[in-house]
Amino acid sequence: MRVVVAPDKFKGSLTAAQAAAALAAGLRRARPDLEVAQVPVADGGDGTVAAAVAAGFMPVTVTVTGPLGDSVRAVYGMRDGTAVIELASAAGLRCLAGPGPTARSSLAASTYGAGQLVAAALDRGATTIVLGIGGSASTDGGAGLVQALGVTLAAGQGAAPVRGGGRLGELTEVGLGGLDRRIRDVRVLVASDVDNPLLGPQGAAAVFGPQKGAGPEQVRVLEQGLARWAELTTGATGKDVAMAPGAGAAGGTGFAALAYLGATLVPGASLVLDLIGFEAALDGAGLVVTGEGSLDRQTLRGKAPLGVARAASRRAVPVVAVAGQVRLTPAELAGAGFSAAYALADSEPDLAASMARAPGLLEAAGARIASGLA
Numbered sequence: 001m002r003v004v005v006a007p008d009k010f011k012g013s014l015t016a017a018q019a020a021a022a023l024a025a026g027l028r029r030a031r032p033d034l035e036v037a038q039v040p041v042a043d044g045g046d047g048t049v050a051a052a053v054a055a056g057f058m059p060v061t062v063t064v065t066g067p068l069g070d071s072v073r074a075v076y077g078m079r080d081g082t083a084v085i086e087l088a089s090a091a092g093l094r095c096l097a098g099p100g101p102t103a104r105s106s107l108a109a110s111t112y113g114a115g116q117l118v119a120a121a122l123d124r125g126a127t128t129i130v131l132g133i134g135g136s137a138s139t140d141g142g143a144g145l146v147q148a149l150g151v152t153l154a155a156g157q158g159a160a161p162v163r164g165g166g167r168l169g170e171l172t173e174v175g176l177g178g179l180d181r182r183i184r185d186v187r188v189l190v191a192s193d194v195d196n197p198l199l200g201p202q203g204a205a206a207v208f209g210p211q212k213g214a215g216p217e218q219v220r221v222l223e224q225g226l227a228r229w230a231e232l233t234t235g236a237t238g239k240d241v242a243m244a245p246g247a248g249a250a251g252g253t254g255f256a257a258l259a260y261l262g263a264t265l266v267p268g269a270s271l272v273l274d275l276i277g278f279e280a281a282l283d284g285a286g287l288v289v290t291g292e293g294s295l296d297r298q299t300l301r302g303k304a305p306l307g308v309a310r311a312a313s314r315r316a317v318p319v320v321a322v323a324g325q326v327r328l329t330p331a332e333l334a335g336a337g338f339s340a341a342y343a344l345a346d347s348e349p350d351l352a353a354s355m356a357r358a359p360g361l362l363e364a365a366g367a368r369i370a371s372g373l374a
Helices: 016-030 048-054 103-108 112-123 143-147 165-170 181-185 204-212 216-237 249-261 268-275 304-314 330-336 351-356 358-371
Strands: 002-005 035-038 058-065 071-079 082-086 128-132 152-154 173-175 187-191 264-266 285-295 319-326 340-343
Touching: 002 016, 016 035, 016 048, 016 285, 016 358, 048 058, 048 071, 048 082, 048 128, 048 268, 058 112, 071 112, 082 112, 103 165, 103 204, 103 216, 112 128, 112 143, 128 268, 143 152, 143 249, 165 216, 173 216, 187 249, 187 268, 204 216, 204 249, 216 249, 249 264, 264 268, 268 304, 285 304, 285 358, 304 319, 319 351, 319 358, 340 358, 351 358
Parallel strands: 002 035, 002 285, 082 128, 128 187, 187 264, 285 319, 319 340
Antiparallel strands: 058 071, 071 082, 152 173
């Protein structure tokens, strides 16, 4: 039997590739006769580039400007004119040093480095840009992203360059004259499962700002700044997309991608599965094993294991899930396409211990699954 092992990362514990290796080791230990294919997956957030590289994309390392102005080293994937970029690698919460997001960083963080990654990919001849925007530290409406590609943001004579959502309210003018002309000939796909608009009670500042350190006062400042940014953007581009579904994704990066880059927003998991050739990996498979840190209601909103289950179900291949914790009912699991689910918490209830022992626990789960195969 051919078994496809296709987990996402176990956040805070293992990368998707490490999880796949542990599960595969257990499967082979219990059943040496199995043909096991390791296909790490992602959903457009952290781990998307790693999944692309595991599928054969060439890793390219670039030094860019981090969310608060320091230099960070970021990696994107490149193959056959397609560049796979993670916003989080240049402007993500993981780039914040010290205590993580704060009230100050919520106003100051910028997506400028993500735009530098796009420019670097264009320099290498990219004709398709796949931009995963999960894990952002910024609520700058994607202003930094397009600044790095040549859009000018003016804030009055003698003012310092505008960076971060906290200064968007100072904007007086937006100029498109310097926007990289290569963008016109490039297809931009944004991997996002968020349908929030840019503004309002369901918008980028109100919903996601607190996750990035913003208190009520910072949320108010960010909302006002985003409204000003949207107003000037409409005047400059002729596009009014502030209330478009997904415009509020990644602190409004979806908005800038729509308005300035002509992007298409695509569900993250299905986009990544297409990129890595998951359909081809299913050829001849008798079982798929997927998983992530927690199998819960968020999984059902479009996380990678759900995408895996749906793809396998279309080919009538049964799917087993392994997760640190399983919070879905049997009916919910069955409805999502999982024929069974194993929780590491059943073997190790202590969360910290479970995370520390994750490789061994996943290997044991793989062996248990293999032992049950006919």
